[in-house]
Amino acid sequence: xxxxxxxxxxxxxxxxxxxxxxxxxxxxxxxxxxxxxxxxxxxxxxxxxxxxxxxxxxxxxxxxxxxxxxxxxxxxxxxxxxxxxxxxxxxxxxxxxxxxxxxxxxxxxxxxxxxxxxxxxxxxxxxxxxxxxxxxxxxxxxxxxxxxxxxxxxxxxxxxxxxxxxxxxxxxxxxxxxxxxxxxxxxxxxxxxxxxxxxxxxxxxxxxxxxxxxxxxxxxxxxxxxxxxxxxxxxxxxxxxxxxxxxxxxxxxxxxxxxxxxxxxxxxxxxxxxxxxxxxxxxxxxxxxxxxxxxxxxxxxxxxxxxxxxxxxxxxxxxxxxxxxxxxxxxxxxxxxxxxxxxxxxxxxxxxxxxxxxxxxxxxxxxxxxxxxxxxxxxxxxxxxxxxxxxxxxxxxxxxxxxxxxxxxxxxxxxxxxxxxxxxxxxxxxxxxxxxxxxxxxxxxxxxxxxxxxxxxxxxxxxxxxxxxxxxxxxxxx
Amino acid sequence: xxxxxxxxxxxxxxxxxxxxxxxxxxxxxxxxxxxxxxxxxxxxxxxxxxxxxxxxxxxxxxxxxxxxxxxxxxxxxxxxxxxxxxxxxxxxxxxxxxxxxxxxxxxxxxxxxxxxxxxxxxxxxxxxxxxxxxxxxxxxxxxxxxxxxxxxxxxxxxxxxxxxxxxxxxxxxxxxxxxxxxxxxxxxxxxxxxxxxxxxxxxxxxxxxxxxxxxxxxxxxxxxxxxxxxxxxxxxxxxxxxxxxxxxxxxxxxxxxxxxxxxxxxxxxxxxxxxxxxxxxxxxxxxxxxxxxxxxxxxxxxxxxxxxxxxxxxxxxxxxxxxxxxxxxxxxxxxxxxxxxxxxxxxxxxxxxxxxxxxxxxxxxxxxxxxxxxxxxxxxxxxxxxxxxxxxxxxx
Numbered sequence: 001x002x003x004x005x006x007x008x009x010x011x012x013x014x015x016x017x018x019x020x021x022x023x024x025x026x027x028x029x030x031x032x033x034x035x036x037x038x039x040x041x042x043x044x045x046x047x048x049x050x051x052x053x054x055x056x057x058x059x060x061x062x063x064x065x066x067x068x069x070x071x072x073x074x075x076x077x078x079x080x081x082x083x084x085x086x087x088x089x090x091x092x093x094x095x096x097x098x099x100x101x102x103x104x105x106x107x108x109x110x111x112x113x114x115x116x117x118x119x120x121x122x123x124x125x126x127x128x129x130x131x132x133x134x135x136x137x138x139x140x141x142x143x144x145x146x147x148x149x150x151x152x153x154x155x156x157x158x159x160x161x162x163x164x165x166x167x168x169x170x171x172x173x174x175x176x177x178x179x180x181x182x183x184x185x186x187x188x189x190x191x192x193x194x195x196x197x198x199x200x201x202x203x204x205x206x207x208x209x210x211x212x213x214x215x216x217x218x219x220x221x222x223x224x225x226x227x228x229x230x231x232x233x234x235x236x237x238x239x240x241x242x243x244x245x246x247x248x249x250x251x252x253x254x255x256x257x258x259x260x261x262x263x264x265x266x267x268x269x270x271x272x273x274x275x276x277x278x279x280x281x282x283x284x285x286x287x288x289x290x291x292x293x294x295x296x297x298x299x300x301x302x303x304x305x306x307x308x309x310x311x312x313x314x315x316x317x318x319x320x321x322x323x324x325x326x327x328x329x330x331x332x333x334x335x336x337x338x339x340x341x342x343x344x345x346x347x348x349x350x351x352x353x354x355x356x357x358x359x360x361x362x363x364x365x366x367x368x369x370x371x372x373x374x375x376x377x378x379x380x381x382x383x384x385x386x387x388x389x390x391x392x393x394x395x396x397x398x399x400x401x402x403x404x405x406x407x408x409x410x411x412x413x414x415x416x417x418x419x420x421x422x423x424x425x426x427x428x429x430x431x432x433x434x435x436x437x438x439x440x441x442x443x444x445x446x447x448x449x450x451x452x453x454x455x456x457x458x459x460x461x462x463x464x465x466x467x468x469x470x471x472x473x474x475x476x477x478x
Numbered sequence: 479x480x481x482x483x484x485x486x487x488x489x490x491x492x493x494x495x496x497x498x499x500x501x502x503x504x505x506x507x508x509x510x511x512x513x514x515x516x517x518x519x520x521x522x523x524x525x526x527x528x529x530x531x532x533x534x535x536x537x538x539x540x541x542x543x544x545x546x547x548x549x550x551x552x553x554x555x556x557x558x559x560x561x562x563x564x565x566x567x568x569x570x571x572x573x574x575x576x577x578x579x580x581x582x583x584x585x586x587x588x589x590x591x592x593x594x595x596x597x598x599x600x601x602x603x604x605x606x607x608x609x610x611x612x613x614x615x616x617x618x619x620x621x622x623x624x625x626x627x628x629x630x631x632x633x634x635x636x637x638x639x640x641x642x643x644x645x646x647x648x649x650x651x652x653x654x655x656x657x658x659x660x661x662x663x664x665x666x667x668x669x670x671x672x673x674x675x676x677x678x679x680x681x682x683x684x685x686x687x688x689x690x691x692x693x694x695x696x697x698x699x700x701x702x703x704x705x706x707x708x709x710x711x712x713x714x715x716x717x718x719x720x721x722x723x724x725x726x727x728x729x730x731x732x733x734x735x736x737x738x739x740x741x742x743x744x745x746x747x748x749x750x751x752x753x754x755x756x757x758x759x760x761x762x763x764x765x766x767x768x769x770x771x772x773x774x775x776x777x778x779x780x781x782x783x784x785x786x787x788x789x790x791x792x793x794x795x796x797x798x799x800x801x802x803x804x805x806x807x808x809x810x811x812x813x814x815x816x817x818x819x820x821x822x823x824x825x826x827x828x829x830x831x832x833x834x835x836x837x838x839x840x841x842x843x844x845x846x847x848x849x850x851x852x853x854x855x856x857x858x859x860x861x862x863x864x865x866x867x868x869x870x871x872x873x874x
Contacts, residue, residue: 212636252542
């Protein structure tokens with residue numbers, strides 16, 4: 001039994017299923033409508049697998065005009081719609097509901113234009129994150145945000161969640177790396193936000209759209225910034241005897257004016273799990289490990305690493321491992337980026353995403369351990385230390401309803417603790433359904449009301465991804 | 479108590495009470511800060527002044543976290559001095575509009591937020607909106623609201639921070655802003671190339687910005703701006719040894735364009751202050767000044783198309799920002815917008831007499847669909863249109 005509630009399905013929508021399917025079929029003249037139950041099953045959940053809802057139907061448009069036709073139909077017919085990229089959301093952002101259709105962007109996966117002189121790529125929303133970087137790697141460019149799921153996740157989903165990644169300490173998250181969006185509004189209107197240029201005038205609707213979790217419209221196309229790849233990059237492993245020492249080392253590096261491109265933290269359990277999976281050569285005799293990556297020419301890297309090493313020594317670093325080749329570097333990152341998948345081999349887990357001020361990291365880690373232990377569960381910590389974005393993985397057995405309830409209760413306590421330490425509920429995964437009912441812990445009623453009033457400008461009837469982000473009680477319509 | 483003082487709240491609660499009272503009485507307000515950017519946007523209406531002058535000071539500064547929270551009325555100069563003492567800075571290099579406006583006043587943090595004010599480093603470190611991680615505002619209902627917070631990664635709820643930044647005070651009174659910071663570079667140097675025409679200059683800047691050498695400023699000044707010949711500039715910043723390395727590499731890369739030497743330290747800093755503040759267009763005072771953002775590769779073609787309508791111009795952001803002087807007339811405005819249309823981009827009338835900013839669209843005109851959204855968002859924050867009515871668009 002899961003305790004996050006979905007709104008009860010609207011019987012008037014369910015009763016009209018045949019008419020709705022006919023209307024959608026008309027909006028998709030080239031096919032792409034999924035109605036058979038066994039095929040709809042593939043869309044019933046995302047990476048928050050404890051929750052499943054079978055959608056009414058799945059529409060897979062292959063053009064922006066088809067998206068417009070679908071949305072126009074949904075609005076007119078009063079049908080709910082849940083946009084979906086690759087379905088890798090860890091917060092349940094793409095989980096549908098029985099009285100909703102899924103609008104899947106998987107067919108819209110073309111890279112439309114690469115412009116290296118103006119340093120942008122124009123892509124359809126269903127293009128994967130990694131495909132963009134791969135398309136320009138040979139020319140010495142890349143797209144910066146790099147969520148761990150970048151092989152699978154789409155740019156449309158990244159925009160919906162304002163995704164981050166390991167390297168956003170230096171390069172920022174999705175919102176900092178977009179130039180333009182083409183968005184379909186619920187009434188079928190297509191609007192262009194931004195463009196090929198920086199800082200378009202007017203209200204920053206692109207910034208509002210980014211991270212709006214599919215509630216304001218459907219992103220069909222994006223113009224993303226391309227950055228020149230650094231001359232070189234080198235990750236180094238630093239092992240510590242305690243979480244406190246590692247956390248203090250991170251704060252000291254930042255305090256010294258050094259901004260590595262990434263600073264990733266793993267605790268003992270996470271190290272063991274990832275090492276068993278990726279054989280990255282992680283030290284197994286330490287309590288905590290940092291992966292710190294610096295960029296530049298070989299000389300620049302040497303100089304910066306020397307500064308970092310001196311700070312690490314002041315914090316009692318126990319093991320240091322510099323990689324000697326590109327292959328070793330890739331192994332180090334493979335271990336880190338497969339952390340969630342590797343953990344999934346050991347146990348079921350829920351992944352939290354709270355952020356705390358970096359100075360509070362040691363305290364947050366300690367309290368996370370205490371909270372999870374008090375619920376009788378285990379936790380593996382692997383996260384972006386440079387920006388305080390924690391990812392405690394709470395291990396439990398998904399087939400044991402009591403354990404699931406305990407895991408969720410522990411997760412809630414951890415997220416509330418993050419807010420109480422001056423942080424937030426979610427750093428990069430989004431609110432989805434998972435954190436929806438905790439919003440009142442971070443925001444006042446007036447804060448939430450203002451957000452909902454803005455939402456209502458785009459979707460007055462709560463048709464787009466309606467079960468998400470805002471607590472079900474007290475919703476404000478137009 | 480004078481009337482002006484009555485509308486300079488000392489706290490967020492007081493500001494909220496003033497606004498609730500305004501809603502009840504039908505009172506309208508123009509928000510003022512240090513009065514250093516009064517020329518931005520469409521002309522002021524005849525609302526009373528609601529000043530942030532007494533909402534000043536640091537809420538907290540955590541150098542080890544590279545985060546600072548400030549009340550809106552805090553002078554930018556005070557903030558920059560404080561940060562420099564700890565070896566840090568606001569990443570986005572905010573422009574000072576006073577040279578352009580020949581105005582007095584004191585730029586404030588609230589003005590930076592309202593205008594999304596950035597400078598040359600925008601190409602590498604992002605705009606003000608990219609560093610702004612939290613705001614507190616009083617909306618038109620007289621409610622104190624927060625969005626974002628004090629941590630760098632935060633995707634909790636709708637990102638109203640972005641909406642507020644660059645809204646020119648039309649959505650509410652910003653009372654507090656939290657920024658992430660960057661370490662102040664130990665060293666800076668600027669590679670210079672002389673006598674390139676606009677197109678070659680943009681080609682050189684494109685080569686530099688496509689290189690891995692971390693160029694944090696790329697500008698091209700046309701003849702008559704400080705020298706009788708054109709000059710193109712490429713800035714690198716960081717630790718001393720790294721700057722030395724990258725200057726060497728850039729000079730090699732740009733040798734085909736004629737790169738030979740670099741300016742360093744104060745000479746470099748002075749130059750980028752000039753670019754940041756568009757001071758080359760400050761005189762003659764009667765000219766209108768435009769800020770045109772477009773794809774860098776189109777900058778030179780756009781200027782060429784303008785022909786004699788461009789009385790003076792220079793490029794920042796590697797060609798993606800064209801600063802332009804024109805006659806202060808409606809006709810010149812129409813010529814500029816018509817010339818820009820085929821290239822795509824946004825033209826903002828940054829300096830002009832009130833009458834002209836009344837009759838010419840100051841910001842790029844919106845499509846009907848975007849007008850509807852903009853009006854809807856304004857109404858969602860400020861249903862009674864208490865704040866800065868029509869500062870950005872007619873009727874909104």
